Amino acid sequence: MDNHAIVETLEEIATLLELSGENPFKVRAYANGARALETLTEDLDTLIAQGKLKGHQGIGQGLADAITQLRQEGKLAFLEELRASLPPGLMEILKIPGLGPKKVRALWQLLEITDLAKLTEACESGRVAELKGFGAKTQANILDGIKNREAYGRRHLWIAVEPIVTEVLAGLRALPEVERAEAAGSFRRARETVGDLDFLVASEKPGPVMSWFVAQAGIQEVTAHGETKSSVRFTSGLQADLRVVPAEQFFFALHHFTGSKDHNVQMRHRALGRGLSMSEWGLTAKDPSAKAPGAKNEEEVFKALGLKWIPPELREGQGEIEAAEHNALPELITYEDLRGCFHNHTLASDGRASLEQMTAAAEAMGWEYFSIADHSKSSAYANGLDEVRLRAQIKEIKALNDSKLFKVHVLTGSEVDILKDGSLDYDDAMLAQLDVVVASVHASMSLDEDAMTARIIRALENPRVHILGHLTGRLLLERESYKVNIAKVVDCAAANGKCIELNANPKRLDMDWSHWRRAAEKGVLCAINPDAHRTEQFGFVRTGTLQARKGWLSKAQVLNAKPLKELLSWLRR
DNA sequence: GCCGTTTTCGGCCCGACTGTTTTCAGTCG
Ligand SMILES: Nc1nc2c(ncn2[C@H]2C[C@H](O)[C@@H](COP(=O)(O)OP(=O)(O)OP(=O)(O)O)O2)c(=O)[nH]1
Ligand SMILES: [Mg+2]
Ligand SMILES: [Mg+2]
Ligand SMILES: [Zn+2]
Numbered sequence: 001m002d003n004h005a006i007v008e009t010l011e012e013i014a015t016l017l018e019l020s021g022e023n024p025f026k027v028r029a030y031a032n033g034a035r036a037l038e039t040l041t042e043d044l045d046t047l048i049a050q051g052k053l054k055g056h057q058g059i060g061q062g063l064a065d066a067i068t069q070l071r072q073e074g075k076l077a078f079l080e081e082l083r084a085s086l087p088p089g090l091m092e093i094l095k096i097p098g099l100g101p102k103k104v105r106a107l108w109q110l111l112e113i114t115d116l117a118k119l120t121e122a123c124e125s126g127r128v129a130e131l132k133g134f135g136a137k138t139q140a141n142i143l144d145g146i147k148n149r150e151a152y153g154r155r156h157l158w159i160a161v162e163p164i165v166t167e168v169l170a171g172l173r174a175l176p177e178v179e180r181a182e183a184a185g186s187f188r189r190a191r192e193t194v195g196d197l198d199f200l201v202a203s204e205k206p207g208p209v210m211s212w213f214v215a216q217a218g219i220q221e222v223t224a225h226g227e228t229k230s231s232v233r234f235t236s237g238l239q240a241d242l243r244v245v246p247a248e249q250f251f252f253a254l255h256h257f258t259g260s261k262d263h264n265v266q267m268r269h270r271a272l273g274r275g276l277s278m279s280e281w282g283l284t285a286k287d288p289s290a291k292a293p294g295a296k297n298e299e300e301v302f303k304a305l306g307l308k309w310i311p312p313e314l315r316e317g318q319g320e321i322e323a324a325e326h327n328a329l330p331e332l333i334t335y336e337d338l339r340g341c342f343h344n345h346t347l348a349s350d351g352r353a354s355l356e357q358m359t360a361a362a363e364a365m366g367w368e369y370f371s372i373a374d375h376s377k378s379s380a381y382a383n384g385l386d387e388v389r390l391r392a393q394i395k396e397i398k399a400l401n402d403s404k405l406f407k408v409h410v411l412t413g414s415e416v417d418i419l420k421d422g423s424l425d426y427d428d429a430m431l432a433q434l435d436v437v438v439a440s441v442h443a444s445m446s447l448d449e450d451a452m453t454a455r456i457i458r459a460l461e462n463p464r465v466h467i468l469g470h471l472t473g474r475l476l477l478e479r480e481s482y483k484v485n486i487a488k489v490v491d492c493a494a495a496n497g498k499c500i501e502l503n504a505n506p507k508r509l510d511m512d513w514s515h516w517r518r519a520a521e522k523g524v525l526c527a528i529n530p531d532a533h534r535t536e537q538f539g540f541v542r543t544g545t546l547q548a549r550k551g552w553l554s555k556a557q558v559l560n561a562k563p564l565k566e567l568l569s570w571l572r573r
Numbered sequence: 574g575c576c577g578t579t580t581t582c583g584g585c586c587c588g589a590c591t592g593t594t595t596t597c598a599g600t601c602g
Contacts, residue, residue, distance in 0.1 A: 101599095226591085
């Protein structure tokens with residue numbers, strides 16, 4: 001089993017245990033184990049061989065054994081038993097909003113409901129409403145949840161919700177009762193996709209603020225409307241939460257509502273160790289005679305627990321609290337640090353703008369340089385360039401630079417295809433004429449993990465290659481990553497002094513943030529590349545930079561933050 | 574099942590909201 005499959009299996013075990021009424025802490029141990037494994041960036045086989053699996057936070061002897069067995073044999077005896085003891089359809093029922101393990105179990109045991117079809121039937125015949133703890137409303141909500149389960153479960157691209165966030169914030173801030181309003185949750189942490197929008201407001205009068213919120217245009221349904229919290233669902237299916245708190249509690253609430261959940265749990269654990277209890281309302285001392293600290297800004301929330309302020313992008317519960325404790329947080333890259341970018345297309349392949357138009361746009365971005373990387377000949381679907389056309393483009397770029405029409409320096413290059421066997425689509429003599437060589441996989445994406453890893457490593461070992469393009473081939477919410485051992489590719493990049501791309505196309509955003517901390521520690525450089533096919537797509541690097549920040553990257557670790565002179569000497573070394 | 578500058582046993586984050594209930598369990602965030 002590969003990593004991803006093992007993560008899913010551990011999650012399945014957690015769910016099955018939950019459904020069978022197991023100790024909730026044991027359930028959580030499996031769920032935590034899945035998270036721990038998901039965030040391991042080391043190669044799993046290496047960890048198993050070295051006996052280093054146990055010892056990672058959340059992985060003890062039991063989980064280490066289970067993971068090892070899943071990796072090596074692909075099955076677990078107790079999981080088979082667990083699966084056999086529960087109808088598989090319960091997993092789908094559990095996904096309906098409002099139905100948790102207790103209710104699903106009751107439906108199963110009392111009404112013999114084992115799948116969505118039977119559940120629908122029972123609701124329509126009114127039998128569900130008769131159960132203890134259920135009622136007419138619950139029954140109607142279940143039917144609604146079944147009908148809309150696609151829409152309710154969908155996530156959304158960060159970039160797609162950004163304009164909506166801006167609009168809602170502007171609306172909130174325009175209300176006279178609102179003292180402050182911020183977006184929190186996964187949006188503030190800059191996750192590449194968000195499950196919902198989370199807004200926080202400081203106000204002494206929650207009533208009118210929430211009334212405005214639930215009456216916005218485009219709202220299909222109000223799913224909660226309490227004293228401090230409301231939830232709505234827009235017709236698009238996007239959901240949004242609003243929490244209103246008094247100004248004194250704003251920064252504790254902002255911290256809470258920003259999350260992540262794992263980060264919050266770790267912070268609360270830390271508070272407990274210091275004799276304090278932490279919630280969205282602040283810190284309270286367990287000893288009532290002791291004074292509980294307040295907070296005038298977010299820095300003071302962290303300070304109260306002996307920590308430096310942690311940028312929201314890092315709050316994923318992956319070591320940021322430990323780093324903040326030791327004053328070892330990185331100085332994160334900013335958009336302003338960027339001096340250019342690589343990997344841009346023109347009319348010559350599948351871009352929509354000419355070389356001159358792209359150059360003018362790059363100049364307008366205030367950049368010192370940028371590089372062209374049109375497709376190579378095997379990508380015929382994208383009008384990839386053969387050697388003759390590529391040589392002509394090189395000449396064209398030299399002429400453009402010589403003309404001094406623009407101040408921005410145009411670098412020649414290619415996004416050369418990594419062919420099925422790991423060879424490249426141009427020979428070394430051709431590649432040697434280019435300033436910047438980006439190598440990417442565009443075809444034969446269904447190789448098995450070993451073959452794909454070997455293929456990419458072979459390409460990366462070519463001394464002419466500077467940057468590895470969109471490493472996983474994923475298209476967020478559309479297409480899974482192809483199978484590849486990222487840890488091994490990163491190690492190869494480190495050993496060969498290569499740069500890996502952080503493709504800033506909002507649907508790609510790979511190599512993804514979770515791998516960058518380890519990669520950069522090993523010395524791999526990052527290129528935040530727009531993969532622009534139109535002039536306005538240079539702007540992608542802004543969100544790409546947020547992902548680089550999530551990956552703990554600082555200016556020195558980003559190739560396109562280097563001044564041109566340094567860049568050229570790195571490219572030509 | 575995990576874990577230990579309180580602990581190797583006995584804890585495990587903590588609060589809002591709904592729908593059901595007649596005082597709160599379950600679910601969610
Ligand atoms: N302490 C604590 N905080 C939580 C818990 N669940 C959620 N939160 C906080 C942290 C979250 O970032 C915030 C908003 O919850 P969401 O469910 O919207 O999660 P988030 O926005 O992080 O991810 P999303 O993209 O919406 O799935 O509320 C929890 O179980 N405990
Ligand atoms: Mg959210
Ligand atoms: Mg939310
Ligand atoms: Zn590409």
